[in-house]
Amino acid sequence: MKNKGLDCLALTIAIIGAINWGLIGLFSFDLVAFVFGNMSWLSRIIYALVGIAGLYIITFYMYAGGETHEANS
DSSP states (O other): OOOHHHHHHHHHHHHHHHHHHHHHHHHSOOHHHHHHOTTOHHHHHHHHHHHHHHHHHGGGGGGTTSOOTTTTO
16 A cells, blocks of 8 residues: 555445445446446446546555554565
């Protein structure tokens, strides 16, 4: 977690994606499609950003124990 700004941005985007998936699952309502259009170029970019943010967040598992690699040296 060397870049807190990028970490916070990725978490925010992933949370927005999770809320959208929750709305889809509970109410069959796709907020991204409602706001930006059904599979418009803008909504596709948002879906891609959510996916990229999710992949980036996978790296947070390295820090799940509360220690960083720098603390071990």
